[in-house]
Amino acid sequence: MAYVQARLAEIERTRRIYLAADGGMSQRDIARAVRLSQASVHRLVARAKVLGVGESVEEIVLQRYAGRISTDEMFRNLGTAGVWLPRVVDPADGVLPGSSEEDIEALLDGGFLTEAEVDQILDAHE
Incomplete structure (x- = not known):
């Protein structure tokens, strides 16, 4: 925590x-x-x-993990287009690794999401 x-x-x-x-x-x-x-x-x-x-995928999931928002709020917030990001180019760091999908997978690996939650999130963005 x-x-x-x-x-x-x-x-x-x-x-x-x-x-x-x-x-x-x-x-x-x-x-x-x-x-x-x-x-x-x-x-x-x-x-x-x-x-x-704005809120990132990581921030939203961690807010739920910390008990600041409910699971329903997490899914609602993740459903907004503004948090779902492709790979981007940073002027200082070059191409930043990852995308929102990869962030979701890393949060699963870290134990912050379940497999069922990941499936639900990814299905909503297909």
Whole structure:
């Protein structure tokens, strides 16, 4: 559970950093506020620009695992088109590995989803 809480906090921190930069705050000021290097803030902002700041498949599943949302809410949220992503190109990191389907498989392997849930999710996106 500690991993889940830490990962959700990391996702939220990245979202807040991106939104601060998008709102006009300088990367140097953001870096000071969150105690990161300016280069790290730049990479996080660049990645968030490509991936967006909406909920990801990983975030939605981990929210359910942490008890923040119900299983029904998880399926509803995963049904929105905005979270289902193809492989993307990140300006800082190049091609990011994976896709939403691969994220689902990794979450199954990690024990965050059951086989039946994976089947239901994948069937909904065919």
